Amino acid sequence: MMDVKKFIDLKALQSIQDQFSEATGLAAIAVDTQGNYITEGSNFTDFCMKYTRNSEEGIKRCEKCDREGNGTYFCHAGLIDFSSDIVIKGEKVGSIIGGQVLAGPPDEEKFRSIARELGIDENEYINALRKVPVRSEAAIKASAQMLGSIVNQLVNLEYIQAISGKRDSILDSEIDSIKNSLNEVTAKTHDLQKVASMENILSINASIEAARAGDAGVGFAVVAREFGEISKNSGEVYERIHELVDKIQNSVRNLTEVV
Structure with a gap:
């Protein structure tokens, strides 16, 4: 009532x-x-x-x-x-x-x-x-x-x-919440990108060591290549996440200006 x-x-x-x-x-x-x-x-x-x-x-x-x-x-x-x-x-x-x-x-x-x-x-x-x-x-x-x-x-x-x-108060609160979530996603994605870069470096190092080992390192070389491919794909995914986050942030900014 x-x-x-x-x-x-x-x-x-x-x-x-x-x-x-x-x-x-x-x-x-x-x-x-x-x-x-x-x-x-x-x-x-x-x-x-x-x-x-x-x-x-x-x-x-x-x-x-x-x-x-x-x-x-x-x-x-x-x-x-x-x-x-x-x-x-x-x-x-x-x-x-x-x-x-x-x-x-x-x-x-x-x-x-x-x-x-x-x-x-x-x-x-x-x-x-x-x-x-x-x-x-x-x-x-x-x-x-x-x-x-x-x-x-x-x-x-x-x-x-x-x-x-x-x-208006609820909308402002929700916009702030979205901004905070996007900032957190961005921060976490940066951390994952660092991991992907380290994985890529490890893959390169593993490939070098496998080459030095000759025939004994063939199996290890295969694993290193797969590891490098995963690192590459991960980097592309993280980059795409960044693009989407940027688009959402732009939309939120436009919405804030309208409000």
């Missing part, structure tokens, strides 16, 4: 959220897929936070709305709330939720009834209700959609930047 907090700029998200609430009067907060807050609440009302959510029955109903609410909807207390999914590559990584506004002048008697159900002082509840912003339902929906779109664009852009940076 993707953790949105690992790559998102929380300060930027908080700033956008605060400006949105200041401009629209709607409350807003971002949560992860477990419902944990990842930003601080903006423009939260006392009606919701101090009273409704602060009662035992009220918080149960609010949490149910938080889990099940989608889009723009009326909460159990009669206010309009919204919830917009934050999605990356088709996976939900969190939500931006809020609202806490009225779609029109409230029926205070209805809210007094809700206060009694939740065990909240009626007069205090109504006083808090009168401070709740009133917005048209169309304006609330448009505002919620706008915030959801902006947050998703921000999160997806930062995800792409984070992944690109990680890929």
Whole structure:
């Protein structure tokens, strides 16, 4: 499961959220897929936070709305709330939720009834209700959609930047590893070439000694010639390895320049 907090700029998200609430009067907060807050609440009302959510029955109903609410909807207390999914590559990584506004002048008697159900002082509840912003339902929906779109664009852009940076780091690491391996191959090939040269010298010396021995050295001369042929072939193989290593090193250099 993707953790949105690992790559998102929380300060930027908080700033956008605060400006949105200041401009629209709607409350807003971002949560992860477990419902944990990842930003601080903006423009939260006392009606919701101090009273409704602060009662035992009220918080149960609010949490149910938080889990099940989608889009723009009326909460159990009669206010309009919204919830917009934050999605990356088709996976939900969190939500931006809020609202806490009225779609029109409230029926205070209805809210007094809700206060009694939740065990909240009626007069205090109504006083808090009168401070709740009133917005048209169309304006609330448009505002919620706008915030959801902006947050998703921000999160997806930062995800792409984070992944690109990680890929660049991995690529740099792999290129360094290839370079080190090529250097080691080159060093080992040089060592083998030295061995091949020594074998060639030994073959020449053996041929000379076989010639001095006359008929007695005929068999030894055959072995010396074979040894010399092996030395020659080994040298050609090592030279070819060097050519291939040079080509790979050139390719790595070109790749590094492109990156």
